[in-house]
Amino acid sequence: MxxxxxxxxxxxxxxxxxxxxxxxxxxxxxxxxxxxxxxxxxxxxxxxxxxxxxxxxxxxxxxxxxxxxxxxxxxxxxxxxxxxxxxxxxxxxxxxxxxxxxxxxxxxxxxxxxxxxxxWPDWLRPQLQADLGAAYAAVSARMRARAPVFLRVNLARGDRAAAQAALALEGIATRPDPLAETALEVTGGARRVQASAAYRDGLVELQDAASQAAIAQVPVAAGMRVLDYCAGGGGKALALAARAPKARIEAHDIDPGRMRDIPVRAARAGARISTVAPGRLGRDYDLVLVDAPCSGSGTWRRTPEAKWRLTPERLAELCTLQAQILRAAAARVAPGGRLLYMTCSLLDAENAAQVEAFVRETGWQVAEQRRFTPLDGGDGFFAAQLERRD
Incomplete structure (x- = not known):
């Protein structure tokens, strides 16, 4: 053509x-x-x-x-x-x-x-200006370009240098990204990644660098009982399993069909992850991770169509759903355990405001909180670690 x-x-x-x-x-x-x-x-x-x-x-x-x-x-x-x-x-x-x-x-x-x-959608622009503050103009400019492709090196299979060497043999150029020790940015041959031996053998997975950085801050160790409450395809559960291979990790999703790839992905990565159907969840988990349904505004470089389909009504529905999920997940946390709330959103209504409302109403406290924007290199992302005050 x-x-x-x-x-x-x-x-x-x-x-x-x-x-x-x-x-x-x-x-x-x-x-x-x-x-x-x-x-x-x-x-x-x-x-x-x-x-x-x-x-x-x-x-x-x-x-x-x-x-x-x-x-x-x-x-x-x-x-x-x-x-x-x-x-x-x-x-x-x-x-x-x-x-x-x-x-x-x-x-x-x-x-x-x-x-x-x-x-930006006209109705959302004022909210983004308020939420991003001085970073608004730079983030707006960055969001107009294609997002980088990032890989997570599976440390259970090899280190970052080994992954780079294996990928280079198949014409895939990468460079280390400073956001996380496991992160590689693909600088050439991105369309070859999923057909590569490094991907097929579980040495690398596709995962944004900001998401990797957030997971890297989570305290997880051997013997811990971990629940990925909104697991979807299991990317966060796999990242946790790579950090603590002897943790007992369970994946759950309200739609079990979303988890159908987890057994194959876990086998490829050499990870042990159990999938749990709705209604069969346990309690007293040491760590419960909530990667909540959200606007996805931090990923709109990758999914730009979603930007124009989001409405004020849908955003309000999502915020209500996030609050419900956060409270339901909190009930699964053991005394002394932690709750990790995450979104791939740039909007405070889905991020800090959700956490503030939860803390105010439940008596939990924020142990750690961080917001990433595309100016950090990866997608827009938010992560808050919460613990009970008692």
């Missing part, structure tokens, strides 16, 4: 997203219907679509509207592409510019701060 044809494909996919189709489904359907597209073409089209979704507000302003065509015009303008050479209407290229489009594109570019402001 030519560069122009890739842009045309992105336009068609974005039109489907605009009509309500999930981006991943629209991309999959396009790929299945476009057998002529090679792996490089599919990757390029995917990148175009996700670049637009990350910067939908600013690209709409640059391109003159919310249509797939206008958004891709905004993308081309933001990236300094030769629009006249790409929008020719020849072959599979997008149609030539109209006079109105040409006039729009001739206008001066807004400053970067104005563009970054546009890439």
């Amino acid at each position: 030519t560069p122009a044809a890739r842009l045309a494909a992105a336009i068609a996919i974005l039109e489907q997203v605009r009509e309500g189709a999930p981006a991943e489904r629209a991309l999959t359907n396009w790929g299945r219907a476009s057998r002529f597209a090679g792996s490089g073409d599919r990757a390029a089209v995917r990148d175009h679509v996700f670049d637009v979704l990350r910067c939908r507000g600013s690209f709409a302003a640059l391109g003159g509207g919310e249509s797939g065509r206008a958004l891709v015009l905004g993308l081309a303008r933001a990236q300094g592409l030769d629009i006249a050479a790409l929008f020719t209407g020849e072959g599979h290229a997008p149609a030539p510019l109209s006079a109105q489009e040409a006039a729009r594109l001739a206008q001066p570019l807004p400053d970067e701060g104005t563009l970054a402001d546009l890439d």
